[in-house]
Amino acid sequence: MYCRVWYPGACDIISGNMAVQIPFQIVADICRKTGGRVILIGGQALGVRGYQRMTLDLDFMLTEKDYAKMKPALEGAGYREMARTQIAAKMRADAAEAMDIDFLFVAPETFHAVESEAGEENFAGNRFRVPKTEHLIALKLHAAREQPQARELRDLADIIELIKANGINAKSADFKRLCLKFGTAELYDKILRAVKAHE
Numbered sequence: 751m752y753c754r755v756w757y758p759g760a761c762d763i764i765s766g767n768m769a770v771q772i773p774f775q776i777v778a779d780i781c782r783k784t785g786g787r788v789i790l791i792g793g794q795a796l797g798v799r800g801y802q803r804m805t806l807d808l809d810f811m812l813t814e815k816d817y818a819k820m821k822p823a824l825e826g827a828g829y830r831e832m833a834r835t836q837i838a839a840k841m842r843a844d845a846a847e848a849m850d851i852d853f854l855f856v857a858p859e860t861f862h863a864v865e866s867e868a869g870e871e872n873f874a875g876n877r878f879r880v881p882k883t884e885h886l887i888a889l890k891l892h893a894a895r896e897q898p899q900a901r902e903l904r905d906l907a908d909i910i911e912l913i914k915a916n917g918i919n920a921k922s923a924d925f926k927r928l929c930l931k932f933g934t935a936e937l938y939d940k941i942l943r944a945v946k947a948h949e
């Protein structure tokens with residue numbers, strides 16, 4: 751097997767999809783070394799909650815303080831920051847074998863609230879926290895509300911699939927409150943129409 755050794759031990763990760771396994775191992779190692787804490791979100795987390803779809807990167811939620819602690823170690827492992835905003839950062843590997851890693855910054859109280867109800871799952875031999883389904887939906891509602899042009903179509907599709915996979919009653923008062931808190935009344939109506947169309 752040809753392997754550019756840009757991360758110690760990378761050539762030993764030969765089972766499964768290396769593009770996914772390598773960054774999982776890197777993030778897990780860096781969390782252990784720096785004390786940084788992350789929660790897995792995005793496409794990989796959707797798969798845990800019953801909806802498998804293609805994804806081209808790994809997505810993690812964390813505080814900006816923990817990102818600052820982890821960034822030098824990520825750069826030392828062959829990643830470089832390609833984009834940075836007030837709420838997120840994208841890091842790309844120098845090696846083509848590994849997926850990009852996206853980081854979403856949240857306030858410490860938000861991180862703790864999600865972490866406290868998150869489950870723990872195994873990825874590439876390491877344990878990562880994964881939000882409960884309602885928190886994943888809340889994240890997607892928020893993204894669709896804040897970036898409707900870029901995110902609404904994809905995020906609403908993900909929400910519909912999570913509803914179907916987890917038997918969520920979209921007409922319930924709890925679900926409506928979730929939608930109105932993190933999304934909008936318009937997004938809630940679109941979800942109801944889409945759910946009805948799939949019945």
